[in-house]
Amino acid sequence: MAGIHHFENEELRELATFWSPENDALSLYFGPAKASELAHREEPVRVKEMIQAQLRTLRSGQADDEDVSRIEATVAGMQGNHNFAKVILACRRLGVWREYDLAGDFGSRLDCAQSFAIAPLIAQEESRKRYSIVLADRNTARLLLLEARQLTEQSEALEEEDREKIRTTGARKSVHLERKKEEQAREHFTIVANRLLHFREHGDFDRLIVGCRDEMWPEIEAELHPELQRVLAGRFHIDPGLATHEEIVERAQPIVDESDRREEQELVQRIVGGALSERLGVSGVEGVLDAIEKGEVRTLAWSAKMPENEGVSSCANCGHLERGKLERCELCASEMRWFARPEEALVRHALGNNIEVRMLRHAKLPPPDEIGAWLRFKAEHNTAQALAS
Numbered sequence: 001m002a003g004i005h006h007f008e009n010e011e012l013r014e015l016a017t018f019w020s021p022e023n024d025a026l027s028l029y030f031g032p033a034k035a036s037e038l039a040h041r042e043e044p045v046r047v048k049e050m051i052q053a054q055l056r057t058l059r060s061g062q063a064d065d066e067d068v069s070r071i072e073a074t075v076a077g078m079q080g081n082h083n084f085a086k087v088i089l090a091c092r093r094l095g096v097w098r099e100y101d102l103a104g105d106f107g108s109r110l111d112c113a114q115s116f117a118i119a120p121l122i123a124q125e126e127s128r129k130r131y132s133i134v135l136a137d138r139n140t141a142r143l144l145l146l147e148a149r150q151l152t153e154q155s156e157a158l159e160e161e162d163r164e165k166i167r168t169t170g171a172r173k174s175v176h177l178e179r180k181k182e183e184q185a186r187e188h189f190t191i192v193a194n195r196l197l198h199f200r201e202h203g204d205f206d207r208l209i210v211g212c213r214d215e216m217w218p219e220i221e222a223e224l225h226p227e228l229q230r231v232l233a234g235r236f237h238i239d240p241g242l243a244t245h246e247e248i249v250e251r252a253q254p255i256v257d258e259s260d261r262r263e264e265q266e267l268v269q270r271i272v273g274g275a276l277s278e279r280l281g282v283s284g285v286e287g288v289l290d291a292i293e294k295g296e297v298r299t300l301a302w303s304a305k306m307p308e309n310e311g312v313s314s315c316a317n318c319g320h321l322e323r324g325k326l327e328r329c330e331l332c333a334s335e336m337r338w339f340a341r342p343e344e345a346l347v348r349h350a351l352g353n354n355i356e357v358r359m360l361r362h363a364k365l366p367p368p369d370e371i372g373a374w375l376r377f378k379a380e381h382n383t384a385q386a387l388a389s
Contacts, residue, residue: 006125007121007125009351009352012118012121012122012125012351013351013352015089015098015116015118015121016118016347016348016351018091018094018096018115018116019114019115019316019337020091020093020094020114020115021114022062022093022114023062023112023113023114024062024063024064024067024091024092024093024112025089025090025091025096025112025113025114025115025116026058026063026067026068026071026088026089026090026091026110026111026112027088027089027109027110027111027112027113027116027117027118028051028071028075028086028087028088028089028090028109028110029085029086029087029106029107029108029109029110029117029120030047030048030051030075030078030085030086030087030108031047031085031105031106031107031108032083032084032085047108048075048078050108051075051108051110052072052075052076054110055068055071055072055075055110058112062112063112064090064091064092064093066092067090067091067092067097070090070097071088071090074086074088074099082101083103083149084101084102084103085101085102085103085104085105085106086099086100086101087099087100087101087102087106087121088100089116089118102124102148103147103148103149103150104124104128104148104149105124105148105149105361106120106121106124107120107304113339113340114337114338115337115339115344117341117344118344118347118348119302119341119343119344119347119357119359120359122347122350122351122357123347123357123358123359124148124359126356126357126358127357127358127359128147128148129147129206129207129256129259130145130146130147130204130205130206130207131145131146131147131205131206131207131208131209131233131252131256132144132145132196132199132200132204132205132207132208132209133145133146133151133208133209133210133211133248133252134192134196134208134209134210134211135210135211135212135238135240135243135248136188136189136192136210136211136212136216136220136240137212137213137216137239137240137241138184138185138188138216139241140240140241141155141158141188141191141192141240142155142240142243143155143157143158143195143196144245144248145205146209146248146249146252146253146256149249149253151245151248151249151252153245157195157199158192158195185219186219186222186223189219189220189222189223190223192220192223193220193223193224193225193228196208196224196228197225197227197228200227200228200231201227206231207231207232207233207256207259208228208231208232208233209232209233209234209235209236209252209255209256210232210234210235210236211235211236211237211238211240211243211248211251211252212235212237212238212240213237213238213239213240214237217235233255233256233258233259234255234258234259235255236251236252236255237251238251257362260361260362261362261363264358264360264361264362264363265362265363267299267301267358267360267363267374268301268360268363268364268365268372270374271283271299271301271365271372271373271374272365272366272372274374274375275287275372279378280298280374280375280376280377280378281372281373281374281375282372282373282375283365283366283369283371283372284366284368284369284371284372285309285312285323285342285369285371286323287372287373288300288342288346288371288372288373289312289321289322289323289346291373291375292321292346292349292350292355292373293320293321294379295353295379296373296375296376296377296378296379297350297355297373297374297375297376298355298356298373298374298375298376299355299356299357299358299373299374300343300346300347300350300355300356300357300358300371300373301357301358301359301360301365301371301372301373301374302342302343302358302359302360302365302370302371302372303359303360303363303364303365303370303371304359304360304361306341306342306343306369306370306371307367307368307369307370309342309368309369310323310324310325311323311324311325311338311339311340311341311342311345312324312338312339312342312344312345312346313325313326313336313337313338313339313345314336314337314339314345314348314349315329315331315332315334315335315336315337316334316335316336316337317329317332317334317335318331318332318334319349320332321345321346321349322336323342325338326338342369342371343357343359343371346371
């Protein structure tokens, strides 16, 4: 089913615990072309050809041929996919085929391993924000919700009483005194602002964007409650009454991208600064492994395109984590499961442990690992002490 799919915890846990000793678990992420790429059609075509070339190398190898053929046919038949990313998690031998058309920025990649690549799914689920967009002038008010590049009109959320006030306020004759006109405008914008505050207090959106003509902005801004000003991501110039959904997304998405970029840069600064001062930050795989086992981690973050490394092993019994490929757990002697991508082992540990995860698309953590964590606190005990005991 296409759309903004919200994964239930049980569904994520099921995907996270899947394990195939035969190394035939296929994970495909095929992202739609971004707006900036639409004028350069060769980029989406190049990505599709790269995926198809990888699929050909898997034939008669570790992956099931029927899975490969089915994914090949799916990718070959895609023509934009209505701006949704195609995500497929498949292992025919164990009877698994999960296919999703999802809103969001997942990038494009193909993995064949003992486990499914679920870090992008979890990171998207954790970091997705809902942007309420209000378009307003003295006669009009429209509410929309932008989430994962998908825009939904929500003007009906304005109660009928509100809409009637807006209509009557904006329709009064211009022969009224100038002061009266200003009072009418203020009343109109107050109605809209109060309704927005109500939605914000009930958790209906995370950030606010305002669209209006430039001369209207001071009047609108003056009526915004401090809480709305706190979550205001930006504004853009537009005619509220004539704006199409395509125009709204075209103007609002750069504000969303810039907000994400600032957030990521601030997170990286907190992590790097905390690591350098030996306070609430750690950088590198080994530091993160130690912090996550001690329960210190508030936010786990990694660069979207991490460099290759030796991966991380996770104990199937006690959850102990170690860098590199280990056969047996040093704590309980149980089987270790190896993940070529460290973030895959770490997000599985984060599930259910109140740890936020962020895949960084606009910023990078320090090399060589490009992974780090922002901490809640610094514990005194460590893994070496646990091993000694």
